[in-house]
Amino acid sequence: xxxxxxxxxxxxxxxxxxxxxxxxxxxxxxxxxxxxxxxxxxxxxxxxxxxxxxxxxxxxxxxxxxxxxxxxxxxxxxxxxxxxxxxxxxxxxxxxxxxxxxxxxxxxxxxxxxxxxxxxxxxxxxxxxxxxxxxxxxxxxxxxxxxxxxxxxxxxxxxxxxxxxxxxxxxxxxxxxxxxxxxxxxxxxxxxxxxxxxxxxxxxxxxxxxxxxxxxxxxxxxxxxxxxxxxxxxxxxxxxxxxxxxxxxxxxxxxxxxxxxxxxxxxxxxxxxxxxxxxxxxxxxxxxxxxxxxxxxxxxxxxxxxxxxxxxxxxxxxxxxxxxxxxxxxxxxxxxxxxxxxxxxxxxxxxxxxxxxxxxxxxxxxxxxxxxxxxxxxxxxxxxxxxxxxxxxxxxxxxxxxxxxxxxxxxxxxxxxxxxxxxxxxxxxxxxxxxxxxxxxxxxxxxxxxxxxxxxxxxxxxxxxxxxxxxxxxxxxxx
Amino acid sequence: xxxxxxxxxxxxxxxxxxxxxxxxxxxxxxxxxxxxxxxxxxxxxxxxxxxxxxxxxxxxxxxxxxxxxxxxxxxxxxxxxxxxxxxxxxxxxxxxxxxxxxxxxxxxxxxxxxxxxxxxxxxxxxxxxxxxxxxxxxxxxxxxxxxxxxxxxxxxxxxxxxxxxxxxxxxxxxxxxxxxxxxxxxxxxxxxxxxxxxxx
Numbered sequence: 001x002x003x004x005x006x007x008x009x010x011x012x013x014x015x016x017x018x019x020x021x022x023x024x025x026x027x028x029x030x031x032x033x034x035x036x037x038x039x040x041x042x043x044x045x046x047x048x049x050x051x052x053x054x055x056x057x058x059x060x061x062x063x064x065x066x067x068x069x070x071x072x073x074x075x076x077x078x079x080x081x082x083x084x085x086x087x088x089x090x091x092x093x094x095x096x097x098x099x100x101x102x103x104x105x106x107x108x109x110x111x112x113x114x115x116x117x118x119x120x121x122x123x124x125x126x127x128x129x130x131x132x133x134x135x136x137x138x139x140x141x142x143x144x145x146x147x148x149x150x151x152x153x154x155x156x157x158x159x160x161x162x163x164x165x166x167x168x169x170x171x172x173x174x175x176x177x178x179x180x181x182x183x184x185x186x187x188x189x190x191x192x193x194x195x196x197x198x199x200x201x202x203x204x205x206x207x208x209x210x211x212x213x214x215x216x217x218x219x220x221x222x223x224x225x226x227x228x229x230x231x232x233x234x235x236x237x238x239x240x241x242x243x244x245x246x247x248x249x250x251x252x253x254x255x256x257x258x259x260x261x262x263x264x265x266x267x268x269x270x271x272x273x274x275x276x277x278x279x280x281x282x283x284x285x286x287x288x289x290x291x292x293x294x295x296x297x298x299x300x301x302x303x304x305x306x307x308x309x310x311x312x313x314x315x316x317x318x319x320x321x322x323x324x325x326x327x328x329x330x331x332x333x334x335x336x337x338x339x340x341x342x343x344x345x346x347x348x349x350x351x352x353x354x355x356x357x358x359x360x361x362x363x364x365x366x367x368x369x370x371x372x373x374x375x376x377x378x379x380x381x382x383x384x385x386x387x388x389x390x391x392x393x394x395x396x397x398x399x400x401x402x403x404x405x406x407x408x409x410x411x412x413x414x415x416x417x418x419x420x421x422x423x424x425x426x427x428x429x430x431x432x433x434x435x436x437x438x439x440x441x442x443x444x445x446x447x448x449x450x451x452x453x454x455x456x457x458x459x460x461x462x463x464x465x466x467x468x469x470x471x472x473x474x475x476x477x478x479x
Numbered sequence: 480x481x482x483x484x485x486x487x488x489x490x491x492x493x494x495x496x497x498x499x500x501x502x503x504x505x506x507x508x509x510x511x512x513x514x515x516x517x518x519x520x521x522x523x524x525x526x527x528x529x530x531x532x533x534x535x536x537x538x539x540x541x542x543x544x545x546x547x548x549x550x551x552x553x554x555x556x557x558x559x560x561x562x563x564x565x566x567x568x569x570x571x572x573x574x575x576x577x578x579x580x581x582x583x584x585x586x587x588x589x590x591x592x593x594x595x596x597x598x599x600x601x602x603x604x605x606x607x608x609x610x611x612x613x614x615x616x617x618x619x620x621x622x623x624x625x626x627x628x629x630x631x632x633x634x635x636x637x638x639x640x641x642x643x644x645x646x647x648x649x650x651x652x653x654x655x656x657x658x659x660x661x662x663x664x665x666x667x668x669x670x671x672x673x674x675x676x677x678x679x
Contacts, residue, residue, distance in 0.1 A: 032532065036637050157567050165571035167578050169585075169592040177596045181603030188610045200532070200637050219614060220621040223636060225542055227617035228534040233547035234613035238606055241553075245602045252595050452637075457533040464510040464537055 065431010104282015
């Protein structure tokens with residue numbers, strides 16, 4: 001029997017059973033084979049010149065950041081600007097910034113998967129990658145900010161040399177467990193989702209090295225019905241676990257601040273505050289990452305459709321509005337509490353030495369996302385890119401504002417102070433940016449940036465349906 | 480079309496000297512594969528495996544595969560994680576080295592302070608169980624497989640919906656099954672032999 005590609009033949013029109021038509025997952029009626037080629041071609045093609053240039057730049061930033069960390073470890077935390085009363089400064093600011101960015105990646109892939117928002121399928125892999133890399137960047141800080149890094153094992157659940165155990169009621173210890181489990185779970189979620197796609201790369205590999213490398217990491221995946229059965233179950237379970245974990249981790253990170261009695265931190269709204277801020281900054285980050293990719297690889301334009309980007313913009317708008325609500329509520333609460341310290345902290349925030357970054361944060365976060373009410377703005381992708389970067393800048397300033405402006409102005413005027421970053425602070429922060437983008441560039445180059453199997457499974461005509469083709473009893477079972 | 484004729488012209492993958500592993504075939508649509516599974520089951524064939532580039536709705540039901548036990552394993556992993564996390568915190572805090580801060584209780588009365596770590600560890604161990612469970616239940620890691628002897632399959636399994644009927648099946652018969660697969664619209668019907676080991 002000759003084998004013309006009937007797979008493409010099944011893509012022809014079939015009766016539309018949906019009452020409300022979804023926007024197409026992949027534009028231009030592309031078939032499963034096209035999806036495979038489009039996604040694999042990014043990995044299989046010759047390494048483009050821009051990639052070398054980009055990774056040289058980000059790698060240098062990361063190396064400088066690494067050198068700064070080494071210098072800090074050898075010399076002491078005095079090389080940072082953190083000092084009494086502001087013992088937490090850029091270290092915790094950046095930790096919260098990165099870990100928050102990670103949250104949106106998990107939410108986009110896990111929560112939207114659980115709620116069957118199919119539009120997120122083509123961006124979920126990149127979102128998960130963003131999560132893993134952002135947690136790696138976040139993880140840089142907690143370990144080094146303790147000063148004497150070689151005592152980091154005091155945080156592990158083992159007795160120290162005096163026979164003392166860590167204080168399990170401390171939110172800082174909860175943080176260790178939360179971030180460790182978050183990194184583990186999101187890495188597993190990312191890797192497990194990739195196994196079938198890595199097997200596709202293994203099958204298509206032309207060189208021995210690639211065949212071997214992809215062969216090892218794909219663990220011998222064959223796509224048998226039994227494997228898919230367990231795989232689908234695992235995916236649902238992991239999505240469920242990850243969704244809960246995201247909320248837990250943000251809550252715990254927020255508790256670092258909220259369980260203290262410092263005015264400006266001691267608020268029950270903090271977990272929600274951090275959560276919405278996280279999804280807000282993460283949605284902005286995913287737009288910042290995907291829009292250039294779409295420009296560089298034209299084949300992705302059919303896979304990351306304007307309609308999907310539009311939905312991410314709407315998510316950004318919704319979360320931006322929640323963030324605005326929290327800002328207003330925080331100010332209202334400070335006034336309504338009639339607590340002079342609480343009022344003083346917020347008054348100082350907008351009039352004192354921290355005013356410039358508090359005002360930067362508010363002016364960006366209260367206005368920029370509101371522009372996404374307009375369809376013309378959401379559809380103008382260069383503008384979306386710029387606004388998304390602005391949102392992330394705004395969020396960084398928000399974290400900075402929360403951490404430093406609160407610490408520099410608590411109860412006693414004698415313990416008020418100020419914070420000025422040093423060059424080591426700045427280079428370490430840009431170093432984490434370097435680490436993040438270096439990892440993301442490696443991700444683009446070596447693994448499929450989209451979940452091919454998930455995309456193929458929802459393309460029109462790729463699933464057996466009753467009433468189409470055969471009318472035997474097996475198709476009835478599919479419903 | 481005689482059986483004898485088909486038997487002669489069956490393409491062979493792998494080494495002919497090695498024992499026959501399975502009869503492989505390729506379908507072009509998922510419907511055809513699901514239909515073929517139904518027919519094979521009617522014929523009493525039970526040792527077969529389907530290979531698809533993405534999960535096919537209804538295929539596992541047609542193959543009468545049981546529900547994955549993974550959810551049970553994850554439940555077990557989660558419950559044991561709760562116990563591990565609670566004892567990891569309560570035993571040091573209450574028995575080995577009670578760290579009294581402000582005279583606050585450390586025992587079960589203070590349960591809320593132990594909850595964050597319990598939740599974090601439960602989710603982590605649950606996820607580890609889910610992934611290792613999926614890998615092991617799916618027969619992985621396994622880097623060699625007789626199916627890789629079949630070039631068409633090994634080179635690009637995403638190009639179609641494959642089935643392999645193992646030679647050790649009780650009702651296995653190359654000729655009858657070849658004819659049946661032809662009738663079901665399968666293409667590239669191939670006898671997959673194991674590959675000659677390199678030591679020989």
